[in-house]
Amino acid sequence: MPEAIGGYFELELRQGYSLYPHALGFNSARSALKALLSANGTLTLHLPHYICHAVPDAAQSVGAGLRRYALDPHLELTTLPTLDANEQLLYVNYFGLKDSYICNVLAPHYGERLIIDNSQGLFSPALAGIPTIYSPRKFVGVPDGGWLLNAPAGDWELPASQSSSHFDALLGRLEAAPEQHYAQFQRVETALAGAPVAAMSNSTRRVLDSLDYPSIMARRQSNLSVLAHALETHNRLDIVPTAPTAALCYPLLLSDCAHVRAIREQLLSERIFVPCYWQEVVNALHSPPMERQLATCLLPLPIDQRYDAKHMARLAERINTLLATS
Numbered sequence: 001m002p003e004a005i006g007g008y009f010e011l012e013l014r015q016g017y018s019l020y021p022h023a024l025g026f027n028s029a030r031s032a033l034k035a036l037l038s039a040n041g042t043l044t045l046h047l048p049h050y051i052c053h054a055v056p057d058a059a060q061s062v063g064a065g066l067r068r069y070a071l072d073p074h075l076e077l078t079t080l081p082t083l084d085a086n087e088q089l090l091y092v093n094y095f096g097l098k099d100s101y102i103c104n105v106l107a108p109h110y111g112e113r114l115i116i117d118n119s120q121g122l123f124s125p126a127l128a129g130i131p132t133i134y135s136p137r138k139f140v141g142v143p144d145g146g147w148l149l150n151a152p153a154g155d156w157e158l159p160a161s162q163s164s165s166h167f168d169a170l171l172g173r174l175e176a177a178p179e180q181h182y183a184q185f186q187r188v189e190t191a192l193a194g195a196p197v198a199a200m201s202n203s204t205r206r207v208l209d210s211l212d213y214p215s216i217m218a219r220r221q222s223n224l225s226v227l228a229h230a231l232e233t234h235n236r237l238d239i240v241p242t243a244p245t246a247a248l249c250y251p252l253l254l255s256d257c258a259h260v261r262a263i264r265e266q267l268l269s270e271r272i273f274v275p276c277y278w279q280e281v282v283n284a285l286h287s288p289p290m291e292r293q294l295a296t297c298l299l300p301l302p303i304d305q306r307y308d309a310k311h312m313a314r315l316a317e318r319i320n321t322l323l324a325t326s
């Protein structure tokens with residue numbers, strides 16, 4: 001078909017640049033992982049107990065067996081398992097805060113047998129030769145999409161996907177309260193969970209390429225350091241690097257789980273939304289105590305680019321007050 005000239009406008013987006021121009025684009029990070037495991041013929045995937053169910057589900061859906069490993073209090077492996085032929089080890093770059101551990105310990109040890117899940121580390125670049133997946137919608141306003149870097153050589157022809165019908169919740173949040181469109185957001189998440197492996201849609205790619213990544217990173221870095229400074233004395237998790245980091249969130253781990261539940265509910269009543277990573281880890285019989293504690297008692301506080309130092313001060317003040325009064 002010849003290229004159209006004239007007619008009505010598409011949604012107009014700034015021509016920016018791709019954050020990862022050499023990445024393969026998928027409809028989700030799960031799809032990127034499935035395609036990678038299939039291409040590698042991975043028979044067994046070593047993965048943490050502390051992980052979102054989407055990852056083991058994706059691995060099992062392409063026939064990989066699972067072996068779980070435990071984490072220490074710095075969210076690092078307690079022991080490094082030896083991998084047999086056709087085995088790979090997946091590590092989550094937790095909250096985007098584990099770059100040094102990946103670079104200094106895991107990558108030199110496992111090389112291309114390692115898979116880095118940067119779903120929580122959009123701004124952590126992939127290391128040479130290490131397959132790495134990303135899920136940009138955890139960080140920015142797109143409804144779907146995933147990237148895979150350092151894919152093995154092969155035929156990566158993927159069926160196209162379309163996501164214009166996935167934008168309702170994002171557009172809705174521009175015009176109304178988020179609560180009003182939450183059901184639409186969840187519908188898209190459910191649809192993605194059942195979607196076959198496909199390429200990133202053109203609409204998602206165009207939005208991603210229009211974003212102002214340096215200012216997004218700068219805002220996340222400064223918000224993280226405001227919360228780290230204000231709350232570190234309460235935090236039982238000591239993993240925030242000293243270098244500026246454009247993390248996913250500020251992970252605040254408290255010791256009293258009843259306390260955490262009360263704080264989460266109080267914040268919700270004030271329309272401060274704090275997710276749970278991950279309810280399925282709380283429920284799974286195989287979860288070790290530390291992972292269960294993490295899943296129950298961790299408050300991942302928002303630090304994203306929509307907010308500035310004033311928002312962070314309000315958030316820290318609310319947490320400090322709730323901790324002092326309970």
Ligand SMILES: Cc1ncc(COP(=O)(O)O)c(C=O)c1O
Nearest residue numbers: 028029030052054092117119135
């Ligand atoms: C650590 C982690 N990896 C991978 C995924 C899957 O990403 P996607 O929803 O883009 O498939 C998720 C969440 O869904 C996640 O939390």
